[in-house]
Amino acid sequence: MSNTAPSNRYVEVMRAALRGEWNDIKRVYNLPPCNNIDIEDDNSNIILLNPLTGDTILHMCAQCGQTDIMEQMLKIIPASKRLLSVSNKKGNTVLHEAARTGIVKMAMLIIEKELDGGGDQLLVSVPNLNGETPIYWAAMYGHKDMLLFLNTTASSRGITSTSTSMVSPLTIRTSDHSTILHAAVLVESYGNKLYSLCNRLV
Numbered sequence: 001m002s003n004t005a006p007s008n009r010y011v012e013v014m015r016a017a018l019r020g021e022w023n024d025i026k027r028v029y030n031l032p033p034c035n036n037i038d039i040e041d042d043n044s045n046i047i048l049l050n051p052l053t054g055d056t057i058l059h060m061c062a063q064c065g066q067t068d069i070m071e072q073m074l075k076i077i078p079a080s081k082r083l084l085s086v087s088n089k090k091g092n093t094v095l096h097e098a099a100r101t102g103i104v105k106m107a108m109l110i111i112e113k114e115l116d117g118g119g120d121q122l123l124v125s126v127p128n129l130n131g132e133t134p135i136y137w138a139a140m141y142g143h144k145d146m147l148l149f150l151n152t153t154a155s156s157r158g159i160t161s162t163s164t165s166m167v168s169p170l171t172i173r174t175s176d177h178s179t180i181l182h183a184a185v186l187v188e189s190y191g192n193k194l195y196s197l198c199n200r201l202v
Helices: 006-019 022-030 042-046 057-063 067-076 094-101 104-115 134-140 144-156 180-186 194-201
Strands: none
Touching: 006 022, 006 057, 022 067, 057 067, 057 094, 067 104, 094 104, 094 134, 094 144, 104 144, 134 144, 134 180
């Protein structure tokens, strides 16, 4: 990657991400001014990576299943904890994208960073524009281990349904009121017992 102006670097970073050149991306984020960018700075376009989708570099790491690079980015970028709470144009957080991949280690890294130093972020309960939480996505994409991890995380943080119904806001898509049971049926996950698990969680 060339040493271009910060305002143009995001194009190079995005192209490198699309080509899978993650080591080049890591080098860019280790260099000034990228290594001290605040997401509210003028240079934030290097972090808010894709203007069409609103994806950040962390979204792209998750979407491409780059767990090791995600771990390094969470250490390199000073504003990474706040960057985790940035939603793309569909309202998806980085945890949504990790839930889609089913890579539990990636979700663990995200939750660990979220809890680092305290704070009140609750990514596990953040819905996207369709009203789908990361837990719903884990069920929708058929990832049993991810579903268990996110449900355990939510329970350990005291995030439960406050209603008297059997369905938690974490396990229902608010746009059409379908539950994780519906999602499990749609992905035909009877074979891996996801439906039974979802049935116990709602």
